[in-house]
Amino acid sequence: MRKTTVALATATLLLGFLTACESKSGTDDGAAPAPAASGEPIVVGSTLSLSGAFAATGAIHKITGEAFVERLNAGGGLLGRPVEWVVRDDESDQAKVSTLYEQLISQDKVDLIMGPYATPNILSAMAVAARHNYTMPQHTAVIAPLLTYECQFPAWSIGPTPNEFVPNQLLDAVASLNPAPKKVAILTNQNGSTDFVSYGAGNNKTGAVSITKSRGLDLVLEVRYPPTTTDWAPIAAQVRDAAPDLVINSGLGVDPVNLLQAMAQLKYKPPLMFSLFPAPGPPLGLGPTSEGLMSVSIFEPNQPTLAKLPPVATEIVNDFKTRATAANLPYTVFETQAAASWNAWEILTSGVKAANSVDNKAICDSLHSSGAETTFSGKLTFDPAQNNFWPTTSTIKQIQGGDWVTVWPADRAAAPLKGPTAG
Amino acid sequence: MITVQAALSGLLLGGLYALMAAGVSVTWGVLRVINLALFGMMLISAYLTFAVATAWGVDPLVTLLVTVPAMFVLGGLVQLTFDALKITELNSLLLSFGLLIVIVQAVSNIWSADFQRMAADVNPYATEAVHIGRFVFPAPTLLAFGVAILVIGGAHLLLRRTFAGRAVRAFAEDRTVAATFGIDHRKVGVLLAAVAGAIAAVAGMLFSLGNALTPATAFEWFGTVFAVVILGGVGQVAGTLAAGLLVGLLSGVVSVTLSPAASPFVLFSAIILALLLRPQGLFAVRTVVR
Numbered sequence: 001m002r003k004t005t006v007a008l009a010t011a012t013l014l015l016g017f018l019t020a021c022e023s024k025s026g027t028d029d030g031a032a033p034a035p036a037a038s039g040e041p042i043v044v045g046s047t048l049s050l051s052g053a054f055a056a057t058g059a060i061h062k063i064t065g066e067a068f069v070e071r072l073n074a075g076g077g078l079l080g081r082p083v084e085w086v087v088r089d090d091e092s093d094q095a096k097v098s099t100l101y102e103q104l105i106s107q108d109k110v111d112l113i114m115g116p117y118a119t120p121n122i123l124s125a126m127a128v129a130a131r132h133n134y135t136m137p138q139h140t141a142v143i144a145p146l147l148t149y150e151c152q153f154p155a156w157s158i159g160p161t162p163n164e165f166v167p168n169q170l171l172d173a174v175a176s177l178n179p180a181p182k183k184v185a186i187l188t189n190q191n192g193s194t195d196f197v198s199y200g201a202g203n204n205k206t207g208a209v210s211i212t213k214s215r216g217l218d219l220v221l222e223v224r225y226p227p228t229t230t231d232w233a234p235i236a237a238q239v240r241d242a243a244p245d246l247v248i249n250s251g252l253g254v255d256p257v258n259l260l261q262a263m264a265q266l267k268y269k270p271p272l273m274f275s276l277f278p279a280p281g282p283p284l285g286l287g288p289t290s291e292g293l294m295s296v297s298i299f300e301p302n303q304p305t306l307a308k309l310p311p312v313a314t315e316i317v318n319d320f321k322t323r324a325t326a327a328n329l330p331y332t333v334f335e336t337q338a339a340a341s342w343n344a345w346e347i348l349t350s351g352v353k354a355a356n357s358v359d360n361k362a363i364c365d366s367l368h369s370s371g372a373e374t375t376f377s378g379k380l381t382f383d384p385a386q387n388n389f390w391p392t393t394s395t396i397k398q399i400q401g402g403d404w405v406t407v408w409p410a411d412r413a414a415a416p417l418k419g420p421t422a423g
Numbered sequence: 424m425i426t427v428q429a430a431l432s433g434l435l436l437g438g439l440y441a442l443m444a445a446g447v448s449v450t451w452g453v454l455r456v457i458n459l460a461l462f463g464m465m466l467i468s469a470y471l472t473f474a475v476a477t478a479w480g481v482d483p484l485v486t487l488l489v490t491v492p493a494m495f496v497l498g499g500l501v502q503l504t505f506d507a508l509k510i511t512e513l514n515s516l517l518l519s520f521g522l523l524i525v526i527v528q529a530v531s532n533i534w535s536a537d538f539q540r541m542a543a544d545v546n547p548y549a550t551e552a553v554h555i556g557r558f559v560f561p562a563p564t565l566l567a568f569g570v571a572i573l574v575i576g577g578a579h580l581l582l583r584r585t586f587a588g589r590a591v592r593a594f595a596e597d598r599t600v601a602a603t604f605g606i607d608h609r610k611v612g613v614l615l616a617a618v619a620g621a622i623a624a625v626a627g628m629l630f631s632l633g634n635a636l637t638p639a640t641a642f643e644w645f646g647t648v649f650a651v652v653i654l655g656g657v658g659q660v661a662g663t664l665a666a667g668l669l670v671g672l673l674s675g676v677v678s679v680t681l682s683p684a685a686s687p688f689v690l691f692s693a694i695i696l697a698l699l700l701r702p703q704g705l706f707a708v709r710t711v712v713r
Contacts, residue, residue, distance in 0.1 A: 051528065053639050055536030092639070190684055225683035228643065231671070233432030233561060234678035237425050254538055254635040261633070264550035265561040279538045282635050287543040289550055328535040 037077030041084040042358055044069075044348070045110030047100045047125070052092025054118045056253070056279060057337055061117050061139060062087060063323045064334075064341035067316070072345075078352055090116055094124040101128040111358040112348060115152070119143055119193050126152050135351060135364045137344040140337065142193040145202055150384045151364035153351075153372075155344035156298055156336070157380075159392040163200045166296060166394070167208040167248070170274055171215055173294075173396050173408040174246055177419040181245030181272055184212045185221035187235060187259065194250040194276055195224070208248050220244050227252070236262035239270060245420075249275040256293060257282045264289045271420035274396075280404060281331025290399050292418060297397040299339035299376045300406045302414035313375050316342065335404065339376040347372040347380065425679050428558060433675020434668050435560060438568030441667025442626040443644060444651035445575055445660065446498075446619030452658015453595040454612050455512045459519040460501050461623045462648070463526030464494045466641040468627025470534055473636060476545045483546055483632055490624040498620020499613045506609055523641060531638040540635040548632045563633030570629060574622060575664040582660060591615060595658060646687075650694050656704025665706040 046065075049058035069085045077083055086108065090097045097116055104110045105128065115138030116125050122141040129136040130149040137153045144160050159165040174181050186208055188198040200207040212219050221242035223235055236259060239247060247270040249256050256275035260283070263269060274294040275283075283290040299305070301317045317334040324332035348363075350372035355362035368388075371381040382388040396408035400415060407417040443465060450458045468490040475486040501522070505515055543549065551562040582588035593601040594611050602608060634640075647670065655666030670690060677686045697705050 051531060051536065051638070052642075055531065055639060056538050056637050059536045223683060225678075226687055228646070228687060229683055230647070231433055231436050231674055231678060231686075233436075233559075233564075234425070234429035234675050235683060237428050237432075237559075238679060241425055254540070257540065257635060261549050262561070265552035266559050267552070267554070279635075282538045282540045285540050285542040286550070289543065328533070329537050330535065330539050331537065 037073055037080060037082040039081045041082045042078050042112065042352075043084045043086060043108070043110045044112045044114055045086045045088075045101075045104030045108060046114035047088045047090035047097055047104075047116045047121070049092040049117055049121065050087075050089040054092040054121070058092075058117050059327065059329060060324075060337045061341045063327055063329070064320065064338045065114070065345060067319055067323055068342060068345040071316075071319075072349065078349055079356065079358070085114075086110060090121060092118070092121070094120045097121045097124040098128055101125045105129075105132045105134060112352070112360070112363075114344060114348060115139060115141075122152075123147075133360055135348070135360045135367070137347040139340045139344050143196050143201060144387050144389045145204065147387045147389075150368075150388070151360070153344075153347050153367055153382055153388050154390070155347055156340035156394075157389045157392050158296070158394045160386040160389045161204065161206075163197050163204065163207045164211065165392060166197050166276065167211040169296075169394065169408070170248065170294070170396060171211065171217070173417055174272060176408075176417065177272075179245075179419075181217070183218045183220045183242075183244045184246050184248060185239050185242050185244035185270075186212065186219065186223070186248045186250065187221075187239070188224045188250040189227055189229075189252050189255055190224055191227050191252055194252055197276055198224075198248075198250040208250060212248070229255075229258075232258045232262035233265070235259065236266055236268070239263060240266050240268040245271050247273040249273065251275050252277050253279050254282050256295075257286060257290070260286055260289050260293070279331075280333065280335055283399060284331075284402060284404075287402070291402075292399060292420065294396055294398045294407070294417075295404075297336045297395050297404070297406060298393055300335050300395075300397055300404050300414070301333060302405055304414040305406060305412075309375065316375065333404075343374045343377055343380070346374045350374075424557065426676060429675040429679040430672055431558060431675075432561065432564065433671040433673070433678075435564035435568040435671070436675070437668035437671025438571035438664075439564060439626065439629055439667075440647055440651050440670055441571045441575060441655075441664045442567065442622060442629065444648045444655065444667060445578070445663050446622045446626075447648055448652045448655060448657055448663045449578075449660060450502075450616055450619050451652065452656075453591055453615060454502065454505075456502070456505055456510070456515040456616075457512060457519065458501065458505075458515060458616070458619070460522040460526070461498070461519075461619060462641045462644055463523045464497060464620050464623035465627040465630065465644070466530055466636075466638065467497075467526060468494055468624040469631040469636050469640070470530055470539065470627075472628045472631040473539050473541050474534070476541055480545060483541060483548070483628060487625065487628055490628060491621045494620040494624035494627075495617045496620075498623070499617035501620075502613045502616030505616075506612060527638045527641055534636075534638075536638055538635045538637055541631065546632060561633070563629065566632065567629040570625060571664060571667065574625065575660055578618075579661045579664075587611075587614075646691075650690065654694060654697055654704060655706050659704060659706060662704055662706030666704070669705070 049055050073082050088100050113134050115122050115136050119141045122138045126149050135151045140156045198208045256278045306314050320334040321332045351363035351367040354366035354370045377393050380390045395406050397404045398407045406414045446461045450456050471490050472483050472486040476483045548562040553560040590606045651666045655662030674686045677689045
């Protein structure tokens with residue numbers, strides 16, 4: 001009897017958990033569709049990492065997607081029909097991603113799909129999309145050479161060779177400083193995307209390490225660390241002893257926070273530091289310790305940047321802030337991840353409008369032929385020969401006065417890049 | 424020089440590992456309960472530390488006044504539930520894993536899945552360190568080390584030198600015989616689980632001093648904590664401290680002499696070797712009778 005009770009309690013807990021893993025947006029979430037939108041809803045299916053390792057960023061994509069769908073329905077829907085977004089929690093598990101996309105397409109028969117978040121999950125979803133010939137916009141996959149399915153459309157492009165573009169753009173930027181850095185330390189998280197930017201992949205072994213050397217800079221330290229690293233003190237001590245002018249951290253999440261904190265405990269701060277894909281909020285909490293930190297970005301809502309965009313961009317940015325605040329997100333700024341998410345939805349809807357249909361083949365073809373208009377990255381064009389990775393709009397951002405500011409290239413900068421003495 | 428520094432830093436971090444593992448080890452060894460909910464209690468305490476310190480602007484250490492009693496009660500309640508359900512060792516793993524999932528989801532709903540971290544103005548410890556000559560002792564891990572010595576050392580003395588401690592040890596050795604001598608196993612069990620909860624609260628607070636938090640953090644602790652529990656010997660309090668320090672030391676030294684990437688490989692290879700040579704744990708004084 002007691003065994004039965006335990007089994008029932010466990011099953012109830014699991015059932016409750018699984019039920020909580022699915023949510024819907026659009027017509028079912030209480031937001032009234034616009035009068036002009038009528039008929040059967042167009043159903044968009046996707047997964048997001050709402051729990052697990054990628055959940056911090058998954059939450060941003062969920063809020064952005066909900067805001068987009070609500071705005072879309074308020075504006076008359078898509079092809080005159082309301083849009084319903086079914087999003088399931090893939091728990092940051094790429095095995096679950098495949099299963100859930102298979103269910104969405106084969107069983108739920110969704111009309112359209114949207115890609116998940118994070119490169120490994122996107123690669124899993126892409127295989128399912130390719131099998132069923134679905135068009136799949138995807139938010140943020142970095143390893144461009146692996147994204148060979150012709151109907152996947154990136155919403156954040158660092159070009160077809162990010163492993164070359166990112167280091168070159170950074171080193172161009174810091175070369176503009178006086179004095180320019182000469183000694184470089186490269187610290188690489190062994191996650192797929194970050195390792196790719198440092199060391200390349202497949203036949204292209206170019207990356208931050210080889211580019212640093214080929215530009216005649218002195219590579220004084222090279223460290224690869226596992227994603228599970230918890231003890232940052234040894235790495236920090238190695239950096240201090242190597243005394244680089246520039247630290248390139250091909251890192252993720254809170255890696256730069258942990259590194260800067262460990263270095264601060266040694267009473268050391270590198271003159272310049274760059275981190276590839278940090279969570280944007282935590283470094284700001286470090287105060288002066290993180291001042292001057294650089295990273296990549298496709299959008300920061302700096303006033304000079306917003307002034308160049310239509311007013312709707314400011315509306316979207318403000319709406320996101322309200323929603324993110326309500327969702328208790330600690331960092332409520334509409335920046336790279338949210339902009340990439342917004343781009344992805346605009347790619348999907350541009351394709352549907354151009355095809356005047358929800359036929360996935362027609363959508364894919366129309367995106368190849370007509371591209372997509374986006375609010376934050378302008379007109380995008382897709383060349384299958386480049387795996388649809390459009391000419392990059394990626395920039396360098398820097399923490400200045402406690403906020404992220406776009407600083408490079410100069411024609412898109414909201415403020416000049418600051419050197420070590422200006423921090 | 425850098426190797427010595429890495430060894431020192433690793434030793435200090437090992438104190439935190441030991442604190443995180445202490446409750447798991449004791450409840451497993453004595454109560455025969457593999458209580459994964461303790462990871463949830465560490466998580467809740469870490470978040471409460473963040474929330475209370477941030478909202479009220481108090482020193483993070485002061486938040487122990489909130490988290491220790493709360494987790495003491497929660498730890499006891501979980502054990503009462505296990506007792507009421509007459510749960511087996513394996514079922515305790517399943518049920519407490521379910522409980523951990525619920526806690527992680529609740530934390531995610533309350534504080535979001537995004538990274539949370541105490542700002543520099545409320546957490547002065549994060550970037551502080553004690554400097555002795557060329558050597559540096561980071562404040563968060565130095566505190567963890569000191570607290571680990573106090574808490575685990577104190578627990579060890581209590582178990583060895585007091586009647587309650589002898590009761591716990593007798594209970595661990597043979598429940599039936601202990602009961603015939605008037606030891607109320609339920610009371611002892613609930614008290615022990617409550618103390619494990621309180622230690623989890625301390626570990627959670629100390630973790631939050633030096634780290635950003637996400638709900639998934641709880642799962643990231645599994646590998647290291649169970650490594651410490653197994654190396655130290657299940658149920659061996661002092662062994663947990665020694666194993667925690669060894670794991671921290673080994674990780675730190677391997678990080679600088681080989682590579683941080685080699686650290687998990689060396690650590691878990693050492694654990695496999697240790698299990699082959701001393702399955703009862705490297706630091707087990709004697710095997711707990713099962």
